[in-house]
Amino acid sequence: MSLADSRTASGTPVRGRPRSEAVERAIMEGVMKLLEDGVPLAELSVERIARTAGVGKATIYRRWSGKEELFVDVVRAAEPPGPELPGTSMRDDLVALLEQHRRRGLMTRSSALLHSVYAQMKSSPRIWAAYHATVVEPRRRLQKEILRRGQANGELRADIDIDLVNDLVFGPMLVRTLMRPDADLPEGLAEEIVDKVLEGLRPVSPPPA
Amino acid sequence: MSLADSRTASGTPVRGRPRSEAVERAIMEGVMKLLEDGVPLAELSVERIARTAGVGKATIYRRWSGKEELFVDVVRAAEPPGPELPGTSMRDDLVALLEQHRRRGLMTRSSALLHSVYAQMKSSPRIWAAYHATVVEPRRRLQKEILRRGQANGELRADIDIDLVNDLVFGPMLVRTLMRPDADLPEGLAEEIVDKVLEGLRPVSPPPA
Missing domain, CATH: 1.10.357.10 (Tetracycline Repressor, domain 2)
Structure with a gap:
């Protein structure tokens, strides 16, 4: 499961400058890493995510209102992007x-x-x-x-x-x-x-x- | 939600003598009572069910292999019985x-x-x-x-x-x-x-x- 490229392809609006996008990716990959390590969702605190991603908690809260919204973004990025619709019928x-x-x-x-x-x-x-x-x-x-x-x-x-x-x-x-x-x-x-x-x-x- | 009559109507095999059926009903109603009191499934032990129903643990184990099987029987009895099929088509x-x-x-x-x-x-x-x-x-x-x-x-x-x-x-x-x-x-x-x-x-x- 990789987050590469699927994020913009799935239509998620890009927030802020390109540099900010890299930070966002690091945070989301931090969540994935914790999940892959078997950390249950209930123990997935913003603090722990921040530590794993090497950013401050404020950096996360500037982008997501809480761990729920962040988590859903991670799941959405991991899902395959929406299909190309042929539009023929x-x-x-x-x-x-x-x-x-x-x-x-x-x-x-x-x-x-x-x-x-x-x-x-x-x-x-x-x-x-x-x-x-x-x-x-x-x-x-x-x-x-x-x-x-x-x-x-x-x-x-x-x-x-x-x-x-x-x-x-x-x-x-x-x-x-x-x-x-x-x-x-x-x-x-x-x-x-x-x-x-x-x-x-x-x-x-x-x-x- | 009542267990009345739905048990045999739903096709559950009747075990043993009529008197045994009354015991069974008491046990199943004990489970319902605990659930209605808000006891989570994880805390629903055979011991607690036995105490609530006023029977010994052995009486329960004679009829069900464990709390899982008993619980499923309770749910099945609480569900409406299978419909009469008209059989016309x-x-x-x-x-x-x-x-x-x-x-x-x-x-x-x-x-x-x-x-x-x-x-x-x-x-x-x-x-x-x-x-x-x-x-x-x-x-x-x-x-x-x-x-x-x-x-x-x-x-x-x-x-x-x-x-x-x-x-x-x-x-x-x-x-x-x-x-x-x-x-x-x-x-x-x-x-x-x-x-x-x-x-x-x-x-x-x-x-x-």
Whole structure:
């Protein structure tokens, strides 16, 4: 798991001057180091992070309001950046987004560290809320935006609530990646889910072969 | 939350003589009482349960191998019993099963106790595994049995992997009930999910209206 380059690629606004960016990276890598050393989230104080990164506590507080916000930034930087959306159709964009969910699932499964990070995050309501607000909600907004575009251009039935459509399309993959650790995540799963769901969600169904 | 009658209705095998059943109920109600009093799962020892229920520790160990197994039995007894399946069609049976998921979701949301019980269960890998093996897996097996019957009688396309079908049908509801505590669980949701998914999963789609 590396923080290299993924930070700006994931759309996080760059704060301050380039030099400040290096300091930020050192702080975030300090957090990663502590996590890799097995320090539980509950013992991850700003003071300890500052000591590990070789900066003062004030330097951290100038950039993050607390360890929760910093931690979420670290997790977000470690996640793969948002996918390039082909933009050729709603269907192709949905496949790209679902494929991203699938890859994130595979990554979490293969990394004991990430696995532990997510588990700890869920057991802290404040951090979970921060992660939701800064990562999960924007992701959902983008999904729904693409679905709405599909409704507008006739790829998607317009008579279904967009939140329900979102759950019908993304629910199956979320259940596999987040709730069923033993479930298969084979290549092609994203396409298969989108196509199987769409055959019912399209306004006009193709005639049987 | 009451244990009354739901125990045999949920299919738990009755152990021993009727008198033994009363003892069992007293023990399980002892666990409920401790949970209602806010005792965390980690402090719920067999000794403390025995004291609360007014029985000896040996009486508990004769029936359960440990507090994990006992705890899962308590949770299972507190959950609503499995639904009556109409058996008129795969579609109707799926609606009944999804409606059960919806009701369990509403119940968990409205009960701070149940909410806390599930959260604590998830943070104990041994209890979570026991709950999965005795509650979640049998539920999945029943779902897949009904889907297979649908494939056999032509209600469901036979060219999709049954596990994927299961996730397509149940995933959207599971995401709403378990992962999105703020999501709507309106009446009629079960039917809407089944019908919207089926319009794509049926071998022959109806012509557009």
